[in-house]
Amino acid sequence: MVEMLTILIVLAVIVISMTLHELAHGYVAYWLGDDTAKAQGRLTPNPIKHLDPILSLALPLMMAITGGPIFGGAKPVPLNFSRIKWGEVGVACVAMAGPLTNLLLAYILFVIAYYSGASADSLGGLVLAIGFQVNLGFCIFNLIPIPPLDGSRVIYALAPDFVRRFMDHIERYGFIMILLLILLFGALLSKYMSSAVSFIIDIFTRLVI
Numbered sequence: 001m002v003e004m005l006t007i008l009i010v011l012a013v014i015v016i017s018m019t020l021h022e023l024a025h026g027y028v029a030y031w032l033g034d035d036t037a038k039a040q041g042r043l044t045p046n047p048i049k050h051l052d053p054i055l056s057l058a059l060p061l062m063m064a065i066t067g068g069p070i071f072g073g074a075k076p077v078p079l080n081f082s083r084i085k086w087g088e089v090g091v092a093c094v095a096m097a098g099p100l101t102n103l104l105l106a107y108i109l110f111v112i113a114y115y116s117g118a119s120a121d122s123l124g125g126l127v128l129a130i131g132f133q134v135n136l137g138f139c140i141f142n143l144i145p146i147p148p149l150d151g152s153r154v155i156y157a158l159a160p161d162f163v164r165r166f167m168d169h170i171e172r173y174g175f176i177m178i179l180l181l182i183l184l185f186g187a188l189l190s191k192y193m194s195s196a197v198s199f200i201i202d203i204f205t206r207l208v209i
Contacts, residue, residue, distance in 0.1 A: 009127055010134065013127075014056060017105060026042045029084060032085045050074050060072035068190055070133050071141030079091070091157060092154045096150065099143050110208070111208055147171035147174045
């Protein structure tokens with residue numbers, strides 16, 4: 001079982017990481033001409049405005065306790081697609097802002113851990129390790145191209161019309177789709193997450209050496 005201190009650190013990292021993830025979506029949308037998120041109070045560091053009780057807290061905590069790769073999501077930022085510059089390309093930029101923020105945070109924490117030589121047994125080392133794992137997990141999970149995850153918006157920007165119509169249809173069932181993905185393809189999802197984490201760690205290592 002995971003110790004209480006570890007759970008508290010995971011919870012704190014989740015709150016900070018997912019808040020920054022959603023703020024990135026909102027600010028990029030605002031910079032591209034859509035103030036919907038700002039008007040609805042989503043351009044705020046208040047985590048209560050952004051976190052989903054199941055996807056943001058229960059799911060990643062459960063994965064941490066069971067020893068699996070940590071991943072999750074948050075409340076989607078409200079957007080008015082018609083107001084975003086550059087059409088679907090702009091929407092894809094808004095979508096990618098969240099995962100790229102988590103990827104950047106993961107890299108910063110990786111660099112700090114690498115050059116500080118922080119021991120995994122120390123409190124500082126534990127915080128760095130958990131922060132790295134959580135942010136990398138959030139990045140990779142949210143890039144899965146299933147609505148309403150961020151990766152679906154990139155596919156949407158590039159896909160032909162019939163694929164877009166299909167994605168529009170299933171997006172209303174997005175939460176159910178995510179639950180089915182986890183319940184029915186949990187082992188495959190864990191394998192995907194672990195492989196992607198290993199791949200990115202290898203890239204990070206090459207960058208700091």
